[in-house]
Amino acid sequence: MIVLSSVSKWYPNGARPALIDVSAEIGAGEFVFLVGPSGSGKSTLLRLLLREDRATSGQVIVAGRDVARIPDRRVPQLRRIVGCVFQDFRLLPNRTVAANVAFALDVVGRPRHVVRSVVPEVLDLVGLGEKADRYPDELSGGEQQRVAIARAFVGRPRVLLADEPTGNLDPATSIEIMSLLDAVHRAGTTVVMATHNASLVDAMRRRVLELGDGALIRDEAGGRYDQTVPQPLPPSVPPPSVPPPSVPLLTRTGPVG
Numbered sequence: 218m219i220v221l222s223s224v225s226k227w228y229p230n231g232a233r234p235a236l237i238d239v240s241a242e243i244g245a246g247e248f249v250f251l252v253g254p255s256g257s258g259k260s261t262l263l264r265l266l267l268r269e270d271r272a273t274s275g276q277v278i279v280a281g282r283d284v285a286r287i288p289d290r291r292v293p294q295l296r297r298i299v300g301c302v303f304q305d306f307r308l309l310p311n312r313t314v315a316a317n318v319a320f321a322l323d324v325v326g327r328p329r330h331v332v333r334s335v336v337p338e339v340l341d342l343v344g345l346g347e348k349a350d351r352y353p354d355e356l357s358g359g360e361q362q363r364v365a366i367a368r369a370f371v372g373r374p375r376v377l378l379a380d381e382p383t384g385n386l387d388p389a390t391s392i393e394i395m396s397l398l399d400a401v402h403r404a405g406t407t408v409v410m411a412t413h414n415a416s417l418v419d420a421m422r423r424r425v426l427e428l429g430d431g432a433l434i435r436d437e438a439g440g441r442y443d444q445t446v447p448q449p450l451p452p453s454v455p456p457p458s459v460p461p462p463s464v465p466l467l468t469r470t471g472p473v474g
């Protein structure tokens with residue numbers, strides 16, 4: 218679904234590249250966490266997948282399309298395939314919850330009768346059927362993020378990109394949003410979620426791609442937020458005379474974002 222081939226990104230006036238020679242493949246229906254310290258390149262990578270920006274070198278393929286070659290006028294077609302949610306929700310403040318979700322269908326030209334039937338369905342799905350007529354500033358942060366997910370999901374994109382979607386939410390609400398993204402994934406959507414939320418990553422145990430200073434430094438199936446490596450025995454400790462425990466000794470190393 219997503220293929221990154223030697224992708225590098227230099228911003229104009231950047232002292233160093235934001236992404237350096239990143240290569241990875243993400244299959245249809247996968248759920249992938251994108252982790253790494255602040256400034257490591259996570260948002261840049263998501264922006265390239267959305268064609269908000271272009272790579273300086275290398276190739277970014279999404280659903281078989283080389284996104285750098287998509288002309289500007291065709292970018293809306295890409296956005297039908299790739300939905301996105303952000304830390305700051307990005308809802309239209311002067312439109313109701315239902316109108317925010319409907320807007321995503323209007324802009325891609327879905328007929329009125331489809332919009333009228335699909336919007337209540339998706340609002341029920343995210344648990345906001347009762348709040349369809351509210352305005353964003355009448356909702357909690359968690360509810361606003363549910364609306365943003367409904368808006369991203371209503372057109373049934375093949376890929377959902379989430380950039381720090383729980384960054385503005387308390388721990389309990391973050392878990393609710395994580396469950397919703399998990400449900401979106403179980404509905405068959407490929408999900409890529411950039412996050413600093415270690416406890417969510419550790420609880421979900423999904424594939425983890427870790428960036429460090431723009432380079433892909435880890436690609437681990439069923440990973441934790443921090444890399445886990447077998448703990449070596451200190452040289453002064455003799456080898457055990459009993460069989461080792463069935464659970465390997467693990468220690469946490471690596472950067473904390």
Ligand SMILES: Nc1ncnc2c1ncn2[C@@H]1O[C@H](COP(=O)(O)OP(=O)(O)OP(=O)(O)O)[C@@H](O)[C@H]1O
Nearest residue numbers: 228229231235253254255256257258259260261262
């Ligand atoms: N528009 C821009 N112009 C110049 N440099 C930029 C721009 N956007 C990001 N950068 C730089 O690119 C690097 C990667 O930034 P990016 O926002 O992708 O990191 P991130 O991992 O998403 O960070 P965070 O976790 O804080 O959101 C940083 O050094 C940043 O300063």
